[in-house]
């Protein structure tokens with residue numbers, strides 16, 4: 001899913017090409033991509049682009065009379081949505097194309113390379129924007145105390161907190177992995193246990209990572225950002241399972257859930273401990289979580305069941321030690337009795353004393 005750095009670079013390019021230009025019309029390849037009926041899509045035509053901005057991970061194109069916006073096109077790319085900039089009037093590509101926004105300066109095409117069509121367009125009046133805003137704090141430019149207050153407002157793992165759009169804006173799976181690695185912090189550390197110093201480090205790392213990546217993507221974009229992906233060779237840990245950590249050269253590890261995975265470096269982030277899939281699997285009896293939320297809930301349940309809250313054992317359960325897995329347990333009836341030494345000769349079984 002395009003996150004803040006990708007979305008911001010898209011916005012810069014779209015704004016450079018469209019602000020001040022009238023949107024001549026919107027063409028839809030499928031009516032389902034448009035999720036609103038009122039105001040009608042035709043109401044957008046003929047209005048000038050006043051500004052392009054970001055709302056969470058959404059792109060907002062403000063349309064009006066040239067000075068102030070009256071209507072807003074809100075586009076959510078979800079996982080596989082992408083933009084292309086083409087000459088004016090370009091056709092919508094057959095398989096992937098969802099919509100085309102025609103300007104005199106060119107055509108902005110929305111595509112989605114997935115069979116699951118999840119990208120969306122909303123057309124709303126100013127009052128409709130709030131309903132599309134998940135409410136997360138914009139971390140870039142946020143003050144440390146505001147960031148700390150939001151981080152501590154709910155007790156979650158750091159991974160979950162950073163990627164929760166209600167808490168923080170624009171950070172997803174890829175950049176949260178990179179931020180936590182930069183800050184040398186465990187993805188499963190609980191926000192209720194984070195110190196002031198750690199919060200300061202995390203806040204600084206968010207700025208470093210997001211700004212560095214926005215600069216890099218801006219430099220790479222050239223004419224228009226065409227290669228928007230969550231997996232980039234320069235990333236430290238995200239998408240780098242098994243590859244060497246750029247800081248310590250030890251292999252990057254992962255936490256898997258059904259459709260996704262988080263990556264981290266045990267040496268740099270978890271005091272060398274693996275957040276092992278195997279042990280989580282035991283807690284879950286093979287029932288893999290589908291989302292990070294589910295993973296977190298199951299870990300919390302597992303910890304609560306395993307040890308009293310707040311004990312050393314409960315805290316230690318945050319990490320699964322890096323050691324070989326226990327041998328598989330087989331039902332007792334099939335196990336050889338441990339105390340009996342192997343018999344040298346085959347003898348008829350001794351009669352049990354009668355009761």
Ligand SMILES: [Zn+2]
Nearest residue numbers: 245248265268
């Ligand atoms: Zn490392």
